[in-house]
Amino acid sequence: MDLGVTLLTGIALCLLVQFVCFLFADADLTLLWATLFGSKPETKLKGLVVWVTGASSGIGEELAYQLAGCGSRLILSARRVDQLDRVKLHCLERSNLKDKDILVLPLDLLERASHEAKMKTAIQHFGNIDILVNNGGRSQRSLCLETSVDVYQALMELNFLGTVSLTKQGFFNSLRTELTEYPRILISTVCPGPVQSQIVQNAFTEEVGKAIPTAGDQQHKMVTSRCVRLILVGIANGTKEMWIAQQPFLLFYYVWQYAPTWAWFITDVLGRKRVQNFKAGLDADSAYFTKPKPKSS
Numbered sequence: 207m208d209l210g211v212t213l214l215t216g217i218a219l220c221l222l223v224q225f226v227c228f229l230f231a232d233a234d235l236t237l238l239w240a241t242l243f244g245s246k247p248e249t250k251l252k253g254l255v256v257w258v259t260g261a262s263s264g265i266g267e268e269l270a271y272q273l274a275g276c277g278s279r280l281i282l283s284a285r286r287v288d289q290l291d292r293v294k295l296h297c298l299e300r301s302n303l304k305d306k307d308i309l310v311l312p313l314d315l316l317e318r319a320s321h322e323a324k325m326k327t328a329i330q331h332f333g334n335i336d337i338l339v340n341n342g343g344r345s346q347r348s349l350c351l352e353t354s355v356d357v358y359q360a361l362m363e364l365n366f367l368g369t370v371s372l373t374k375q376g377f378f379n380s381l382r383t384e385l386t387e388y389p390r391i392l393i394s395t396v397c398p399g400p401v402q403s404q405i406v407q408n409a410f411t412e413e414v415g416k417a418i419p420t421a422g423d424q425q426h427k428m429v430t431s432r433c434v435r436l437i438l439v440g441i442a443n444g445t446k447e448m449w450i451a452q453q454p455f456l457l458f459y460y461v462w463q464y465a466p467t468w469a470w471f472i473t474d475v476l477g478r479k480r481v482q483n484f485k486a487g488l489d490a491d492s493a494y495f496t497k498p499k500p501k502s503s
Contacts, residue, residue: 229453230453231453231456232428232432232436232450232451232452232453232456233436233448233449233450233451233456234448234449234450234456234459236445237436237439237440237445237448237449237450240439240440240442240443240445241435241436241439244439244442244443245442245443246439246442247272247276247435247438247439247441247442248275248276248277249442250441250442250443251273251276251277251278251337251438251441251442252276252277252278253277253278253279254278254279254336254337255278255279255280255281255328255332255333255334255335255336255337256273256278256279256280256281256336256337256338256339257280257281257283257311257328257335257337257338257339258270258273258280258281258282258283258339258341259283259284259313259315259338259339259340259341259342259372260283260284260341260342260343261282261283261284261290261293261341262282262284262285262286262289262290262293263284263289263403263404264401264403264404264405264430265341265398265401265403265405265430265433265434265437266284266339266341266342267293268430268431268433268434269339269341269434269437269438270282270293270294270297271293271296271297271300272431272434272435272438273438274297274298274300274301274303274308275300275301276438277301277302277303278337279303279307279308279332280294280297280303280307280308280309281308281309281311281328281331281332281335282294282308282309282310282311283311283312283313283324283342284312284313284342285312285313285314287310287312290310290312291310294308294310309327309328309331309332311324311327311328313342313372315342315343315364315368315369315371315372316363316364316368318367318368318371321371321372325372337441338372338373340369340372340373342364342368342369343364343365343368343369344361344364344365344405344408344409344410345405345406345408345409345410346358346361346409346410346411347406347409347410347411347418348410348411348412349412349481352412353411353412354412354413354414356413356414357410357411357412357413357414360410360414361410379393381393382446392441392444392446393446394440394441394444394445394446394447394448395446395447395448396437396440396448396450397447397448397449397450397451397459398428398433398450398451399427399428399450399451399452399455399456399459400426400427400428400451400452400455401427401428401429401430401433401450402424402425402427402428402429402430403430406418406424427452428450428451428452433450436448436450437450458472
């Protein structure tokens with residue numbers, strides 16, 4: 207066989223394997239490579255002090271459990287002290303950590319004046335903070351025309367200003383530039399797709415203080431433990447940005463990045479279905495998996 211033909215066949219075979227792997231991927235290729243050949247969280251994160259906000263449920267709670275399993279010392283923050291105590295107890299049961307290795311530090315991201323004192327309390331207890339995971343925050347589930355401006359203000363106060371206040375500074379890409387003289391400080395951005403957690407139940411609706419009527423089916427979403435494992439792998443390997451999502455959401459990430467014109471077309475088509483499902487009382491993300499049921503007359 208001609209050498210050129212052999213080479214082309216090899217390339218085609220390699221591309222085919224990559225395509226098949228991508229069909230079953232649940233994270234960007236850099237992160238998946240790190241899961242196979244990179245450093246393990248159990249090695250890199252052992253003994254480090256990790257501060258997790260939003261640690262009382264969902265991704266934050268699972269982060270606490272897996273970090274404890276890695277031997278990380280923990281600072282657990284959220285508003286609900288009773289739930290933080292519950293998470294701490296489970297962390298101790300699942301690991302070799304001692305009581306002094308886990309600090310329950312109640313925190314409200316909206317009370318920015320208290321953040322510096324909270325930080326000093328954490329440093330006084332452990333001496334330093336190696337990793338801060340800004341996991342606390344809420345999402346929003348309501349249509350724009352039906353949503354009060356107060357909701358958007360609350361979202362910015364909590365998700366943006368709360369994060370910036372605690373991180374100080376906390377502007378991600380611009381912060382990376384500011385810290386080029388400190389290469390040991392890693393700013394890592396996690397971009398998760400739909401994950402099984404309580405973020406839907408706790409979401410803002412069209413009015414501040416109004417609860418969401420139903421969380422909808424969560425079974426089509428990525429399990430929390432897998433999402434957290436990928437996050438920890440990314441941290442252990444110094445990944446600056448992580449795309450974590452099952453298909454077809456992961457494909458959308460790549461389309462938006464490399465073919466935005468196609469992404470707009472797909473968004474326009476699927477957007478109609480998302481709105482229909484939302485009005486039918488379904489989780490908007492389930493638009494890719496289910497049909498809205500017709501309302502009875």
